[in-house]
Amino acid sequence: MPDRLTPIDVTGLTLMSGGRCLLDGITCRIEAEGITAILGPNGAGKSLLLRCLHGLADPTSGAVTFGGRPGEASMRLQQSFVFQQPTLLRRTVIENMLFVSRQRGIAEADVQSWLEKVGLTALAHQPARLLSGGEKQRLALARGLLTRPSILFLDEATSNLDPASVQMIEAITREVAASGTKVITVTHDIGQARRLADQVLFLARGQLIEDGKAKSFFSKPRSEEARAYLEGRIVV
Amino acid sequence: MPIYLESVATAFRLMASGDQDLMEILLLSMQVSLTALVLSCLIGLPVGAFLATRRFTGRGAVIGLFNALMGMPPVVVGLIVYLHLSRSGPFGWLGLLYTPNAMIIAQMLLIIPIITALSCQIIEDLHEDYRDLFTSLAVPPGKAVKAYIIDARYSLLTVILAGFGRAISEVGAVIVVGGNIDHLTRVMTTTIALETSKGELALALALGVILLIIALAVNMLASWLKSRASRRAYA
Ligand SMILES: Nc1ncnc2c1ncn2[C@@H]1O[C@H](COP(=O)(O)OP(=O)(O)OP(=O)(O)O)[C@@H](O)[C@H]1O
Ligand SMILES: [Mg+2]
Numbered sequence: 001m002p003d004r005l006t007p008i009d010v011t012g013l014t015l016m017s018g019g020r021c022l023l024d025g026i027t028c029r030i031e032a033e034g035i036t037a038i039l040g041p042n043g044a045g046k047s048l049l050l051r052c053l054h055g056l057a058d059p060t061s062g063a064v065t066f067g068g069r070p071g072e073a074s075m076r077l078q079q080s081f082v083f084q085q086p087t088l089l090r091r092t093v094i095e096n097m098l099f100v101s102r103q104r105g106i107a108e109a110d111v112q113s114w115l116e117k118v119g120l121t122a123l124a125h126q127p128a129r130l131l132s133g134g135e136k137q138r139l140a141l142a143r144g145l146l147t148r149p150s151i152l153f154l155d156e157a158t159s160n161l162d163p164a165s166v167q168m169i170e171a172i173t174r175e176v177a178a179s180g181t182k183v184i185t186v187t188h189d190i191g192q193a194r195r196l197a198d199q200v201l202f203l204a205r206g207q208l209i210e211d212g213k214a215k216s217f218f219s220k221p222r223s224e225e226a227r228a229y230l231e232g233r234i235v236v
Numbered sequence: 237m238p239i240y241l242e243s244v245a246t247a248f249r250l251m252a253s254g255d256q257d258l259m260e261i262l263l264l265s266m267q268v269s270l271t272a273l274v275l276s277c278l279i280g281l282p283v284g285a286f287l288a289t290r291r292f293t294g295r296g297a298v299i300g301l302f303n304a305l306m307g308m309p310p311v312v313v314g315l316i317v318y319l320h321l322s323r324s325g326p327f328g329w330l331g332l333l334y335t336p337n338a339m340i341i342a343q344m345l346l347i348i349p350i351i352t353a354l355s356c357q358i359i360e361d362l363h364e365d366y367r368d369l370f371t372s373l374a375v376p377p378g379k380a381v382k383a384y385i386i387d388a389r390y391s392l393l394t395v396i397l398a399g400f401g402r403a404i405s406e407v408g409a410v411i412v413v414g415g416n417i418d419h420l421t422r423v424m425t426t427t428i429a430l431e432t433s434k435g436e437l438a439l440a441l442a443l444g445v446i447l448l449i450i451a452l453a454v455n456m457l458a459s460w461l462k463s464r465a466s467r468r469a470y471a
Contacts, residue, residue, distance in 0.1 A: 056368055076374050087369040090362075090387045099383070100373060127468055 005066040005078055005150045006032035006182045008053065013062035015048060015206075022048055023059065024206040032067075034198035035173065035183040037214065039190070041229060044203040046186040047084055050153050053184070054081050066151075077104075080144035084155040084186075086136040088128040093120055093139055096128050100146050114142040117172060119165075133160035141169060145176060152176060154185040158192065170196060190230060194218055202226045239437075246438035247445060258442055265423040268336050268410070269403040272343035277396060279344075280351030285381040287352070288359035289367075299356060305349035310342075314412030317342045321413065334415040339423070342409035347399035354395040359384045390465030394458045401454050405447060 008030040015023040023045050030036050030053075038046045051057040053064060055076060064071045089096050097111040115121045118138040123131065128139060137160055144152060154173070158166045166189075173196060177183045187193055193200065197214040204225045210217060221227045250258050287299055319325050321333040321341075332338045362384055370380050385392065407425035414421035416430055424443045431440035 054372060056371055073374065076372060079372075081368075081372040083368065087365060089366070089369075089383070103373070103375065103379065 003067060003069070004032070005075060006030070007067070008151075008182075009065045009068075010053070011063045011065075013049070013052060013064065014060050015045075015052065015057065016060045022206050023052065025062070026203075026206075026208045028201060028208055028211045030182075030184060030201075031199050032182065033177075035177050035185060035196045036199040036201065037193040037197035038184065038186045038201045038203060039188075039193055039226075039229065040203035040209075045206040046203055047155055048206075049201075049203065050081070050155055050184065050186060054079060054153055056081070077147075078150040079153065080147055080149040080151075081153040082137075082140050082144045082155060082157045084159070086140035088131075088136060088139060090129060091127070092125050093128050093131070094124040096139060097143055097146060100143055104147055106146060110146060114146055118142045119168065134162060134165050137161060138165065138169070141172070145172070149181060151182045151184065154183065154187075156186055156188065158187070158189065166192070202229070204229075243437035243441050247442035250438060250442045251446070255442075258439065260419065261422055261424055261427050261443065262446060264336065264421075265404060265425075268339045268423060269343060269400060272340045272347065272403050273396065273400050275340070276344045276348045276351050276399060280348045280399075281355050281385055281392065282381060284352045284355030285359050285384050287356045289363050289377075289380065289384065299353070302349045302353040302356070306353050308346065308349070309408065310346055310406045311408035311412065313345050314342055314409035317345065317409065317413045333413065334417060334421060336414070336421060338413040339410040339421060342413045343403040343406065346406060346409060347403050350402060351395055351399045354398070355388075355392055358388050358391045358395065362388050390461050393461050397454050397458045397461075401451060404450060 010026055010028050010030070013023055013026040014021065026049065038049065040046050048057060052059050053071075055071060055073060066075055089099055091099070094111065094115070097115065098108070100106070101108065101111050112121070115124055118141060120135065120139055120142065123135065128136070131139060137157055141154075141157055152173075158169050161169060170192065173183055173185070183196075185193075185196070193214070200210065200212060200214045200217040201208060202210040202217065202221075202223070202225070209223045209225050210221065212222075217226065218230070221230060287295065287302075317338065318333070320327050321330070321338055322328055323333070332341070366380075366384070366387075370383075375383070405425060407429055410421070410423055411426045411429065414423070414426065416422055416426040422430075424447050428440045428443050428447070431437070431443075
């Protein structure tokens with residue numbers, strides 16, 4: 001059993017680009033257990049924060065530690081990232097899964113069972129690029145879960161899904177979280193955040209506006225921005 | 237019968253009868269160009285993939301150089317190879333001048349830039365798509381290059397065919413370094429040039445027809461591959 005990667009401590013995380021401050025001194029602790037939802041309006045920096053945590057973007061300053069240890073490239077082997085735009089190889093559905101399973105020495109039976117779980121068994125031999133938007137997201141999720149990651153990053157993983165698929169993905173997300181995977185999800189689906197999240201981070205304009213238990217965030221948000229966001233008013 | 241009609245008739249007779257001279261020339265042409273192609277792919281594809289996926293200082297200059305080399309006139313390539321392989325040149329001791337191997341080297345110099353520059357462009361596009369995923373999955377660099385070449389295979393095949401087309405149809409370089417020696421370094425294009433200048437049109441025409449058929453076949457294969465790739469959504 002590798003050392004734990006949680007909790008994740010973020011200290012003064014700042015990302016500047018082209019004279020703009022895209023992430024502005026974010027400091028928080030992402031709890032060791034359960035599901036953390038990152039909420040916020042378009043362009044708030046949610047995807048960027050996720051990318052910084054996973055090491056896909058380099059912050060200008062600040063630090064991230066995983067279970068008390070500074071982040072390093074090898075930790076990515078215990079993490080999976082499901083992108084906002086699903087990135088699929090120009091291969092069949094099953095080849096997309098096998099690419100990962102072969103690299104990590106994962107049994108092919110696992111590949112089959114994950115495809116089954118996300119309802120893609122019948123499409124296993126289709127070129128992945130011909131899948132519908134929702135099917136692509138389900139495949140990307142299955143591929144991400146194949147490695148049984150300690151941390152699962154979901155960037156709007158259910159944005160193109162029909163209600164049944166959303167339920168399916170939420171059930172899977174709960175299941176993996178219950179089995180010990182830390183889930184960090186970015187979503188615009190407030191209902192989903194209510195149903196899933198234990199912890200909520202609320203971002204706006206690159207700043208962390210709120211960080212707290214999901215229950216209290218949804219029942220009485222402390223900031224005007226969060227209230228406006230939850231009520232569907234525009235946050236500037 | 238007018239002279240050119242006679243030549244055409246003779247040309248088809250030569251092809252139909254499998255004339256020995258004709259076959260020998262055809263065989264050597266294919267041997268030289270296919271060998272040059274395979275070796276050029278072994279060099280050009282990985283180099284193209286490397287240039288497409290790695291960032292280093294001078295990268296732009298290297299890519300620009302390969303792009304510029306794509307347009308090199310074959311005669312000049314021939315001249316450069318000649319200078320190096322001639323008895324007084326640095327590789328003169330290898331005794332390669334006026335052998336099929338010299339022609340292979342010349343054709344490689346012509347098509348390596350094509351294969352490198354075009355495969356670099358193709359893989360660069362794919363890299364744009366895959367980069368974050370491969371970083372996230374911690375795919376080792378060697379495996380990534382392999383995946384890029386596999387996933388871009390349809391587009392890369394058209395690049396390879398373009399390289400073959402250039403190699404088989406080129407005359408300037410092979411005539412300089414091969415010398416167009418009967419039974420030794422005589423290939424289709426050089427024979428066409430020689431026979432035409434001698435006024436012996438039949439063999440020249442027969443080879444011309446074969447060369448045309450090869451060029452057409454290569455082009456048809458390329459466009460068939462393209463349409464197949466887009467039909468199957470792999471490209
Ligand atoms: N590589 C980059 N270089 C410069 N600016 C960037 C880069 N990536 C993102 N940005 C900018 O940073 C801001 C935050 O982007 P980000 O993708 O994190 O937003 P988000 O909160 O995920 O929004 P959405 O809900 O629309 O996905 C945006 O204004 C975007 O234009
Ligand atoms: Mg985003």
